[in-house]
Amino acid sequence: MWTDLFTFNSSHPAQIVGWVIVGGIMVQVGCWAGGGVRRYVFDRRRIRLEQERLTLDIHAARLRIQSVELARSAWNGIRKFTVSQKVFECDDTYSFYLKPHDGKPLPSFKPGQYLTFQLTVPGSAKPVIRCYSLSDCARPTHYRVTIKRCPPPAGSSHPPGIGSSFFCDSIKEGDILDVKAPNGHFFLDLEKPRPVVLISGGVGVTPMVSMANALIEAGDNREIWFFFGARNSRDHMFKDYMAELVAKHPHARIHVCYSKPLPADVHGRDYHHESRVNVALFKELLPSNNYDYFLCGPGPFMESITDDLRAWGVPDSWVHYEAFGPASVKKAAPPEVKKSLNDAPVAGIEVTFSKSGITAIWDSAYDSLLDLAESRDIKIDAGCRAGNCGSCLVAVKSGEVEYLGGHGADAEKGSCLTCICKPKGKLVIDA
Numbered sequence: 194m195w196t197d198l199f200t201f202n203s204s205h206p207a208q209i210v211g212w213v214i215v216g217g218i219m220v221q222v223g224c225w226a227g228g229g230v231r232r233y234v235f236d237r238r239r240i241r242l243e244q245e246r247l248t249l250d251i252h253a254a255r256l257r258i259q260s261v262e263l264a265r266s267a268w269n270g271i272r273k274f275t276v277s278q279k280v281f282e283c284d285d286t287y288s289f290y291l292k293p294h295d296g297k298p299l300p301s302f303k304p305g306q307y308l309t310f311q312l313t314v315p316g317s318a319k320p321v322i323r324c325y326s327l328s329d330c331a332r333p334t335h336y337r338v339t340i341k342r343c344p345p346p347a348g349s350s351h352p353p354g355i356g357s358s359f360f361c362d363s364i365k366e367g368d369i370l371d372v373k374a375p376n377g378h379f380f381l382d383l384e385k386p387r388p389v390v391l392i393s394g395g396v397g398v399t400p401m402v403s404m405a406n407a408l409i410e411a412g413d414n415r416e417i418w419f420f421f422g423a424r425n426s427r428d429h430m431f432k433d434y435m436a437e438l439v440a441k442h443p444h445a446r447i448h449v450c451y452s453k454p455l456p457a458d459v460h461g462r463d464y465h466h467e468s469r470v471n472v473a474l475f476k477e478l479l480p481s482n483n484y485d486y487f488l489c490g491p492g493p494f495m496e497s498i499t500d501d502l503r504a505w506g507v508p509d510s511w512v513h514y515e516a517f518g519p520a521s522v523k524k525a526a527p528p529e530v531k532k533s534l535n536d537a538p539v540a541g542i543e544v545t546f547s548k549s550g551i552t553a554i555w556d557s558a559y560d561s562l563l564d565l566a567e568s569r570d571i572k573i574d575a576g577c578r579a580g581n582c583g584s585c586l587v588a589v590k591s592g593e594v595e596y597l598g599g600h601g602a603d604a605e606k607g608s609c610l611t612c613i614c615k616p617k618g619k620l621v622i623d624a
């Protein structure tokens with residue numbers, strides 16, 4: 194009988210019923226198995242997404258803890274730091290490791306921020322205020338800054354930079370320095386998961402090292418492109434350090450450009466491109482222009498790269514830069530600043546510097562009141578030139594000023610931070 198059932202005979206009703214039952218069972222089993230596979234795949238995907246969300250939550254919680262710690266352990270005014278190590282990096286460039294003299298933990302900071310120093314330089318009547326970028330990520334025990342002797346402008350008879358020369362020539366291990374808490378609006382936001390291009394020239398590499406270090410040590414897997422330009426191996430700071438750092442990260446790449454390699458410099462070993470850092474190189478190497486760009490280096494470097502990025506269709510909001518001292522980015526001022534500077538009524542305004550007895554005419558070629566003062570050789574102290582350190586604060590005797598962007602240091606009523614403001618109308622300031 195069983196053999197009959199398995200021998201097909203369309204006229205055997207029991208056999209037909211049997212096949213229908215078997216077919217039904219097979220369809221059921223198939224559905225059940227298919228559903229099971231789908232459920233399995235779906236569950237795996239859900240678990241993976243939950244794990245990723247958990248990792249992101251942990252990361253966000255860590256960042257929140259860091260910012261609470263920052264608020265708790267940041268200090269107002271001056272804190273004493275001991276120079277625990279002074280390390281030669283390359284020609285005229287040293288790293289300084291700074292430990293808090295009170296031995297208490299240090300607040301965290303955002304990668305890209307700087308420290309402000311109040312230096313007692315022999316021969317200077319007043320303390321010299323200088324800002325230097327932190328060149329490592331945040332650590333509870335010490336900070337690191339890396340300082341290159343700032344040369345005088347080409348062809349001038351000025352001496353080299355007072356602050357940077359003091360650090361390079363006079364500061365030694367064991368010295369105690371007066372330092373203000375980390376500050377600055379140029380930083381990489383670790384909570385924004387955009388891929389980044391870190392672009393630097395010369396000692397402008399310092400904030401980029403801090404950014405790369407912070408990303409890599411946080412286990413952040415975003416794409417990192419690191420472009421560094423130096424004249425040659427004599428100026429190539431952090432060479433081994435950066436190569437080792439980048440090797441730890443699955444999506445980090447480094448490209449070193451030498452503008453004037455020495456005969457002993459080897460292509461492929463010491464550097465990758467015999468050129469300046471430039472946007473043509475980004476076009477050749479980057480898969481698209483969809484990145485956040487961070488820039489720091491000499492003024493002309495910043496100007497040409499910001500201009501060329503804009504021409505490549507990169508929106509200004511993706512381009513972040515630091516401009517200290519001579520490295521100001523005149524052409525690439527933020528849009529709101531540009532708009533403000535281009536407003537017609539500000540041209541032709543009289544600004545009187547009462548102490549110097551000089552009256553000058555403001556026009557949109559100047560970046561700020563400080564810029565106007567310096568064009569007339571009027572001395573106003575300046576540190577960060579970004580409205581944070583407060584050293585360019587000057588009393589307003591009459592008239593009003595307008596700020597060109599956000600500023601960290603509070604300007605007292607009746608005073609102005611000359612590095613980030615312009616006159617609103619006829620103005621007299623105490624400088």
Ligand SMILES: NC(=O)C1=CN([C@@H]2O[C@H](COP(=O)(O)OP(=O)(O)OC[C@H]3O[C@@H](n4cnc5c(N)ncnc54)[C@H](OP(=O)(O)O)[C@@H]3O)[C@@H](O)[C@H]2O)C=CC1
Nearest residue numbers: 326394395396397423424452469490491493494515517520
């Ligand atoms: N946080 C901050 O804001 C910081 C800012 N800085 C600033 O960074 C600057 C670095 O100075 P320094 O180390 O002396 O730099 P260098 O004068 O040594 O220049 C470094 C490299 O940049 C190249 N370069 C110059 N102009 C351009 C350009 N237009 N396009 C592309 N590459 C260019 C140079 O090429 P070439 O040899 O052909 O001239 C050189 O290879 C300083 O002005 C300093 O103020 C530094 C540290 C921190």
